[in-house]
Amino acid sequence: MTGPVLEVTNLVKHFPAGGRGTVHAVNDVSFTIGQGEVLGLVGESGSGKSTVGRAIMRLVDPTAGSIKLLGTDITTLSRARMRPLRRQMHMVFQDPYSSLNPRIPIGEIVAEPLRQHRWGDRRQIDRRVAEVFDQCGLRTELRHRFPHELSGGQRQRVGIARALSVNPKLLIADEPTSALDVSVRAAIINLLMDLQRDLGFSCLFITHDLSAVRFIADRIAVMYVGRLVEIGAGRDIFADPKMPYTQALLSAAPLPNPRRQRRRERILLGGELPSATRLPPGCAFHTRCPIAVGECRTEQPELVSYPGGESAHAAACRLIAQDGTAPHVARGSNRPGPRTFPLSTT
Numbered sequence: 001m002t003g004p005v006l007e008v009t010n011l012v013k014h015f016p017a018g019g020r021g022t023v024h025a026v027n028d029v030s031f032t033i034g035q036g037e038v039l040g041l042v043g044e045s046g047s048g049k050s051t052v053g054r055a056i057m058r059l060v061d062p063t064a065g066s067i068k069l070l071g072t073d074i075t076t077l078s079r080a081r082m083r084p085l086r087r088q089m090h091m092v093f094q095d096p097y098s099s100l101n102p103r104i105p106i107g108e109i110v111a112e113p114l115r116q117h118r119w120g121d122r123r124q125i126d127r128r129v130a131e132v133f134d135q136c137g138l139r140t141e142l143r144h145r146f147p148h149e150l151s152g153g154q155r156q157r158v159g160i161a162r163a164l165s166v167n168p169k170l171l172i173a174d175e176p177t178s179a180l181d182v183s184v185r186a187a188i189i190n191l192l193m194d195l196q197r198d199l200g201f202s203c204l205f206i207t208h209d210l211s212a213v214r215f216i217a218d219r220i221a222v223m224y225v226g227r228l229v230e231i232g233a234g235r236d237i238f239a240d241p242k243m244p245y246t247q248a249l250l251s252a253a254p255l256p257n258p259r260r261q262r263r264r265e266r267i268l269l270g271g272e273l274p275s276a277t278r279l280p281p282g283c284a285f286h287t288r289c290p291i292a293v294g295e296c297r298t299e300q301p302e303l304v305s306y307p308g309g310e311s312a313h314a315a316a317c318r319l320i321a322q323d324g325t326a327p328h329v330a331r332g333s334n335r336p337g338p339r340t341f342p343l344s345t346t
């Protein structure tokens with residue numbers, strides 16, 4: 001197979017808002033993930049990242065749009081027809097405390113998908129469990145322990161071992177480190193990176209952690225209240241963020257060199273994230289954008305591709321020049337300062 005592992009096209013997911021209208025969680029989102037590629041999905045809390053992951057996993061039914069896994073449209077496949085494809089994608093959840101069954105020893109937790117997908121006889125399954133334990137840095141003696149007997153980092157290793165046990169082509173990692181102590185986050189990110197490099201699976205890496213995404217992702221997609229507002233190679237997104245929202249988001253990301261960090265100034269955004277039940281007209285970011293103009297308040301910007309990057313770099317902002325030059329958003333100070341922002345354009 002030579003095409004993308006995953007193709008998400010015009011994905012929409014609405015939830016009823018309990019008599020208060022509709023939550024527009026995901027609006028017209030399209031992207032692909034190639035073989036062996038890691039796509040980082042970033043954006044503030046509530047921007048729709050997890051809903052995209054859950055829709056791909058068919059944990060929620062999309063309102064519209066299509067999802068193709070390994071060339072097969074899975075958007076509306078029945079459970080029975082979905083079963084053989086289920087093996088090809090697995091998810092690692094944010095919270096290893098609640099996502100592992102507390103009553104089952106961890107060896108059994110990791111063996112469960114192998115049994116479900118008829119990996120082999122008992123001995124073959126045992127061998128495979130030992131192998132993924134080893135790959136995920138878990139000692140074999142831990143097999144008989146229960147999740148509550150492990151540390152948070154070990155539990156997340158079990159979640160990863162479980163997801164990778166059947167050798168899926170696609171891993172969806174939804175904030176895999178955000179529930180963990182800062183001290184073990186780097187170890188889990190490094191483990192995922194090593195496994196991805198050695199095993200070659202594709203990955204949708206959903207995160208708030210911009211320093212992690214910088215290391216792990218080949219491409220980065222940025223969401224803002226349900227919409228994809230920028231997508232491109234990680235290097236291009238960090239070097240030349242085009243959309244003012246991406247510029248603001250990245251200005252808050254820790255730099256690998258802390259000396260430079262001290263000198264760097266952040267873009268301070270005023271206002272709040274709009275509610276997904278009442279999306280503003282035009283560009284949803286206009287209510288916080290320091291350089292929004294009249295059209296931004298009325299016209300929905302399309303994602304437009306700009307030349308020159310490592311791979312297609314697209315962004316949705318009317319203020320990007322035709323040649324792809326990003327609009328200049330003036331920077332504030334790193335010190336806690338005013339919540340609003342001096343207007344400035346070049």
Ligand SMILES: Nc1ncnc2c1ncn2[C@@H]1O[C@H](COP(=O)(O)OP(=O)(O)OP(=O)(O)O)[C@@H](O)[C@H]1O
Pocket residue numbers: 015016017023024025043044045046047048049050051052276
């Ligand atoms: N089952 C649901 N019913 C109603 N609204 C939902 C449901 N799931 C998510 N939402 C809403 O959809 C929007 C997007 O939520 P989602 O969890 O996908 O965002 P997110 O970017 O992953 O946030 P976080 O980073 O906090 O996990 C939010 O407004 C959320 O409240």
